[in-house]
Amino acid sequence: MAISRAIDFLNDRIAAVVAWALLAAVLICAANALIRYSFNLSSNAWLEIQWYLFAAVFMLAAPHTLRRDEHVRIDVIVGRFSRRTQVWIDLFGFFLFLLPICCVILYYGIPFGLNSLKSGEMSSNAGGLIVWPAKILVPIGFALMILQGLSEIIKRIEYLRGRLDASAFTKGAPTPQQEIEAIRQANQPH
Numbered sequence: 001m002a003i004s005r006a007i008d009f010l011n012d013r014i015a016a017v018v019a020w021a022l023l024a025a026v027l028i029c030a031a032n033a034l035i036r037y038s039f040n041l042s043s044n045a046w047l048e049i050q051w052y053l054f055a056a057v058f059m060l061a062a063p064h065t066l067r068r069d070e071h072v073r074i075d076v077i078v079g080r081f082s083r084r085t086q087v088w089i090d091l092f093g094f095f096l097f098l099l100p101i102c103c104v105i106l107y108y109g110i111p112f113g114l115n116s117l118k119s120g121e122m123s124s125n126a127g128g129l130i131v132w133p134a135k136i137l138v139p140i141g142f143a144l145m146i147l148q149g150l151s152e153i154i155k156r157i158e159y160l161r162g163r164l165d166a167s168a169f170t171k172g173a174p175t176p177q178q179e180i181e182a183i184r185q186a187n188q189p190h
Contacts, residue, residue: 001158007151008067011144015064018057025053044125052134059141063148069171083166087156094153102146109139 029050036042065071078086113136115121121131158164 001154001164004151004154004158007147011063011067011148011151014144015061018060021053021060022057025050025057028053044123044127045129048123048125048129052129055134055137059137060144062141063144066145066148066152069169084160087159087166091153091156094149094156098149099146102142102149106139106142106146109142113137113139 028046032042032046032050078089081089113132116132116135121135123129123131152169155164155169159166159169
């Protein structure tokens with residue numbers, strides 16, 4: 001569990017930093033739009049930095065999304081099974097899909113990013129930026145996803161062994177009754 005906690009801590013910290021990249025991307029996007037429409041000025045560099053920041057958010061926050069159990073799943077079907085069966089389905093998915101796919105992408109992503117870095121690859125757009133920071137996000141993001149997948153596997157195995165409560169890896173979504181009550185409370189005059 002110490003390894004799992006360390007991986008969770010790492011991805012939580014990265015996600016907290018990446019949240020600022022999202023704010024930066026939104027501010028740059030808004031400023032760029034204002035300047036473009038107000039003064040008819042624009043630059044490919046401003047557009048590309050937005051793409052790079054959104055790429056960083058997507059690639060570096062995806063492992064945190066997995067950790068919080070917020071990834072896409074088929075809850076309509078899986079939700080009908082017992083918690084233990086759900087955990088077995090998760091393990092099956094981690095071993096059969098998540099880890100192999102992430103390993104393949106990492107295998108091809110490392111040379112993809114390193115070749116761009118070594119060559120000092122630049123955008124083909126006029127006034128564009130260097131490209132390697134965006135390309136290096138691919139292997140970094142998938143390496144972090146592999147680590148988080150291993151952390152989730154550790155947690156599921158510990159649950160099956162009776163050493164961990166399921167709340168350690170489930171999002172604890174509110175029940176429909178809790179959601180209705182929250183809506184009712186929000187609509188109450190203060």
